[in-house]
Amino acid sequence: xxxxxxxxxxxxxxxxxxxxxxxxxxxxxxxxxxxxxxxxxxxxxxxxxxxxxxxxxxxxxxxxxxxxxxxxxxxxxxxxxxxxxxxxxxxxxxxxxxxxxxxxxxxxxxxxxxxxxxxxxxxxxxxxxxxxxxxxxxxxxxxxxxxxxxxxxxxxxxxxxxxxxxxxxxxxxxxxxxxxxxxxxxxxxxxxxxxxxxxxxxxxxxxxxxxxxxxxxxxxxxxxxxxxxxxxxxxxxxxxxxxxxxxxxxxxxxxxxxxxxxxxxxxxxxxxxxxxxxxxxxxxxxxxxxxxxxxxxxxxxxxxxxxxxx
Numbered sequence: 001x002x003x004x005x006x007x008x009x010x011x012x013x014x015x016x017x018x019x020x021x022x023x024x025x026x027x028x029x030x031x032x033x034x035x036x037x038x039x040x041x042x043x044x045x046x047x048x049x050x051x052x053x054x055x056x057x058x059x060x061x062x063x064x065x066x067x068x069x070x071x072x073x074x075x076x077x078x079x080x081x082x083x084x085x086x087x088x089x090x091x092x093x094x095x096x097x098x099x100x101x102x103x104x105x106x107x108x109x110x111x112x113x114x115x116x117x118x119x120x121x122x123x124x125x126x127x128x129x130x131x132x133x134x135x136x137x138x139x140x141x142x143x144x145x146x147x148x149x150x151x152x153x154x155x156x157x158x159x160x161x162x163x164x165x166x167x168x169x170x171x172x173x174x175x176x177x178x179x180x181x182x183x184x185x186x187x188x189x190x191x192x193x194x195x196x197x198x199x200x201x202x203x204x205x206x207x208x209x210x211x212x213x214x215x216x217x218x219x220x221x222x223x224x225x226x227x228x229x230x231x232x233x234x235x236x237x238x239x240x241x242x243x244x245x246x247x248x249x250x251x252x253x254x255x256x257x258x259x260x261x262x263x264x265x266x267x268x269x270x271x272x273x274x275x276x277x278x279x280x281x282x283x284x285x286x287x288x289x290x291x292x293x294x295x296x297x298x299x300x301x302x303x304x305x306x307x308x309x310x
Contacts, residue, residue, distance in 0.1 A: 003027060004162055007071055007098075009034045009087055010079030011062055013128035013254075014103065017138040018078065020048045021165040023058040031062040034079035034087050038066040044134050050167055051139040051247070070095040074159060077102045081109040081269045088112035099159055101146060105187045106269025107180070107277070110149060118155060121176050122146045123183045126168060127201065127248045129257065141247045143169040147176030181230045185221040186241050188271045189214035192293035195256035195265075195300065202249030204242060213289070214241055217271075220287045224278050227286075255297060262304040267297045 006022055006029045008015045015031060022029045033039070041063035048056045071094040077087060081104045091100070092115070099118035102110055113119045125141040146160050147153060156172055164170040173179055193210055194203060204211045215238055222232050258265045271294025278287045 005030070005073035006076060006163065007032050007068075007073060008076045008078055010077060010083075012078060012080075013130045013136050013138075014124070014126070015076075015078040016046050016060070016130075016134070017048045017126075017128045017136050018076065018103075018163075018168055019060045020046050020056050020058045020136075021168040022163070023060060024056055024167075025165050027162070028073075029060070031060055032068070033062060033064050034077075034083050037064045037090075039064045041067050046134045046136065048136045048138050049131075054167075056167070065090045065094070068094060070097070072097045074098065074162060075100045076163060077104065080104075080264070081106045081266050082264060084109055084112040088116070091116070099155065101159065101163065103144075104266075104269075105183050106266060107184050107273040109269050120146050120148055120156065120159065121180055122170065123173075123176065123179045125183075125244070127244075127251045127253075129251050137251065138168075139248050139251055140168060141244050143171040145173030145176060145179050146170050147173040147179075149177055149180075151175070178230060178232065181225050182232060182237055182240065184270060184274070185218055185225070185232070185237055186244065188221055188274060188290055188294070189217045189241060190244070190253050191255040191265070191267060191270055192217070192290075192297050194253045195259050195297055196293065198256070200249065201251050201253055202245055204245040205249060211242075214238075217290050217293070220290045221274050223286045224274050224281075224283070227281055227283065228277065259297070259301055259304055262308040263301070264305065265297060265301045267294050267301070270294065272298065 008019050009032045011031045011033050019029050019031050043059050046060050075098050101120045101122050103122045123145050125144045128138045131137050160170050218237050225232050255265045271290050275287050275291040278284050
């Protein structure tokens with residue numbers, strides 16, 4: 001089978017890890033920086049250490065959209081979700097001979113790509129953390145599912161086969177919408193509780209009060225999901241939260257890293273998007289804790305960004 005060129009948009013920890021694992025398998029891969037443009041392409045040696053303490057090192061080409069005339073192949077979007085509008089606009093100028101796979105967690109983050117023909121959502125069950133410049137710590141919890149939000153799933157098998165590697169695995173998911181909701185709800189707990197407690201993902205294994213709060217968030221979010229016609233099992237989601245906490249023990253959630261580095265977070269597509277949907281239905285009272293923790297994360301991020309700008 002002919003192998004497509006793979007463009008990874010977003011040169012953060014997940015993008016770098018995926019680039020290394022793909023190139024390790026002799027895939028034709030290039031990292032595309034989503035936040036800057038018109039910078040010369042360069043090659044960087046990137047090192048990834050996985051959960052088994054195995055080290056992988058590859059020389060990866062990193063470029064920007066301005067250096068790409070046309071894009072032909074598979075585009076994997078790993079940049080922050082709030083950049084999707086800008087990324088979609090840049091992709092519209094690069095032809096139409098590519099498929100887009102969105103490797104981000106959040107609700108409605110695929111909307112900027114609504115005009116594209118082949119768009120898939122991936123729900124990430126992996127964590128990655130930059131430990132130094134071009135050095136990444138990576139942990140895979142389980143295979144990350146990929147599917148079409150409309151349920152068409154055309155070309156899905158071929159795409160999954162090309163982007164999957166032994167150390168960063170993907171799988172077909174015909175009902176990706178439910179999985180998106182499940183993971184968003186899990187992230188509403190991780191991405192608010194961990195940064196506010198200033199701790200790592202393993203907190204739910206070590207602290208009963210933190211776990212109790214996480215279960216409260218999960219229960220609130222499931223209420224909103226049910227009102228949106230999505231049927232979910234609370235016990236299953238709680239078990240998945242604990243599984244992620246166990247396998248990502250010691251690793252920092254991306255939102256906590258963003259706050260520590262005075263960057264904008266993705267909380268708008270998590271807690272605050274759940275709250276927005278509840279408010280739209282006139283049921284904001286369903287999510288008091290989810291909303292409050294989301295607003296606190298947003299405020300914490302804004303304070304940090306304001307401090308660095310002054």
